[in-house]
Amino acid sequence: MKNKFWHNFKQILIILVASLATAVSVELLLLPSNVVVGGAIGIASILDILLTDLSPAMWYFSVGVWVIAINVPIMIYTFVRFRRRFAVKTLLYILFLTAELIVFRVCNLSDVFKKVMVAEGEDMDKVLYVILGGALQGVSLPMLLYVNASTGGSDIVGLFVQRHSKKSGNDAMRVILATNVAILFVSSLAYYFVKKNGVEAIDMFVYSVAAMFIGEIVQELIFNGFSAAVELEVTTEKPQEMADALQGELKRGTTNIKVVGGYSHQEKSMVVCILNKRQLTHARRIINKVDPTAFAYVENVKEVIGRGFVNKEIELEDNNE
Numbered sequence: 001m002k003n004k005f006w007h008n009f010k011q012i013l014i015i016l017v018a019s020l021a022t023a024v025s026v027e028l029l030l031l032p033s034n035v036v037v038g039g040a041i042g043i044a045s046i047l048d049i050l051l052t053d054l055s056p057a058m059w060y061f062s063v064g065v066w067v068i069a070i071n072v073p074i075m076i077y078t079f080v081r082f083r084r085r086f087a088v089k090t091l092l093y094i095l096f097l098t099a100e101l102i103v104f105r106v107c108n109l110s111d112v113f114k115k116v117m118v119a120e121g122e123d124m125d126k127v128l129y130v131i132l133g134g135a136l137q138g139v140s141l142p143m144l145l146y147v148n149a150s151t152g153g154s155d156i157v158g159l160f161v162q163r164h165s166k167k168s169g170n171d172a173m174r175v176i177l178a179t180n181v182a183i184l185f186v187s188s189l190a191y192y193f194v195k196k197n198g199v200e201a202i203d204m205f206v207y208s209v210a211a212m213f214i215g216e217i218v219q220e221l222i223f224n225g226f227s228a229a230v231e232l233e234v235t236t237e238k239p240q241e242m243a244d245a246l247q248g249e250l251k252r253g254t255t256n257i258k259v260v261g262g263y264s265h266q267e268k269s270m271v272v273c274i275l276n277k278r279q280l281t282h283a284r285r286i287i288n289k290v291d292p293t294a295f296a297y298v299e300n301v302k303e304v305i306g307r308g309f310v311n312k313e314i315e316l317e318d319n320n321e
Contacts, residue, residue, distance in 0.1 A: 011147040015089060018143040019096035021136045022151070026063060027104040028113045029133030033126050034200065035207045036187045037137055037215070038180020040070040040153030042208075046187035050194050056108045064101030068094060071152045078156055089149035090156075126207070134211035138218025154179045177216075184208045229301040232273045232283055235259060236294040239269030245286045246273050274301060 026041060031054055036045040044066030052058040059065070071094050078087040104110070118124045144150055154176045184205055192201035236242050243254040255272045275283060280298065287294050 011089065012092065014143050014147050015093050015149060016096055018140040019093050020100060021143075022097055022140045023100035023104060025133045025136035025140075027101055028110050029129045029136070030211060031063065032110050032114065032124070033129045033133070033207065034204055035130055035133065035211050036184060036204065037208065038154055038176075038183050038212055039151065040067055040074070041151075042180065042183040042187060043070055043153075046190055050190065054105075054110070056105055059102055059105045062102065062105045064098045064105065067101065068098040074152055074156050078152075086148055086150075089144075089147060090152055093144060093149055094152050130207050130211045131214055134214030135218045137211065138215035139222070141215075142219055142222045154183075180212060181209070184212065229274055230277055230280060231299045231301050232275060232280075232296065233299070234271045234273075234287055234291075234294050234296040235268050236271060236287075236291045237268060238291045238294075239271055242271045242287070242290050242294065245290050246271065246275075246283065249286055250275055250279050250282060252279070 022041070026037070026045065030037065031045060031048065034049065036042045036049070041063070044063045047066050048054065048061065048063040051061045054062075075087065075091055075094065078090060114124060141151060141155075150156065188201045188205035188208070191204055192198055195201070232246075234242055239256050243256060246252060246254050250273070252273050252275045257270045257272060258267060259270045260267055273283070287296055
């Protein structure tokens, strides 16, 4: 019972931190830069910009209110079509995010943040804001995927496509990306028609695409950091000693394969080991120590499924624990 409590507490805490990262990104960095992102938050952001000019007095039309309004039908679908725990955790993220965005707007934290970040009499560094905002956006999704939740919005659209077609998870991700780019384009177009400022509309689109791709890069770096692996293949006359050393010092499993040299026609053994890239230098030392005459080479591994590694390609799924 105690373990279950701490497990749930840890998941809620991760969801809270993920929502806080998104709220800081949107309210303190991207919106003051006139930049929107994809998904439901992107739609909410452009509505906020066009209707309130980011005024704290009109918080009831701010991005936080629009986020939950847009996600209401999406969450109804999520509760009907997906597992309850997945839907509850996604809803929890949206509720946390909505509350944080509204509090940030009412307290006018964007101005406070600007005074801290920008010296008096100087203009804000828009490029820096976009980089930081995009990076924080990229942090949120991996955290949510870790607890098997989603950000709602276009993520659920991707799940819908994946479920109602024979497309793979990668295809679903492409649908999400295309949806987000379309939202950015329409948002910039709407800004042009309402504000009658073509230069600012183009700037919005360019910086918004930049922020989105920075977020994608950060996500990829996080996934690679969890699962970056290489395959080490060592042809040696001392297979058992090599396997024992690799297992004992690197704590990684090995596989021994009988091989025959194409030139010498001699039978030898190949020791195959999947290890983290950070362990590669240590592995070289082990090879030189056990069998200096061994022949070894390394190959990059795209994905590892199994104990000791987290998958690089994490798909949005509804089959949680």
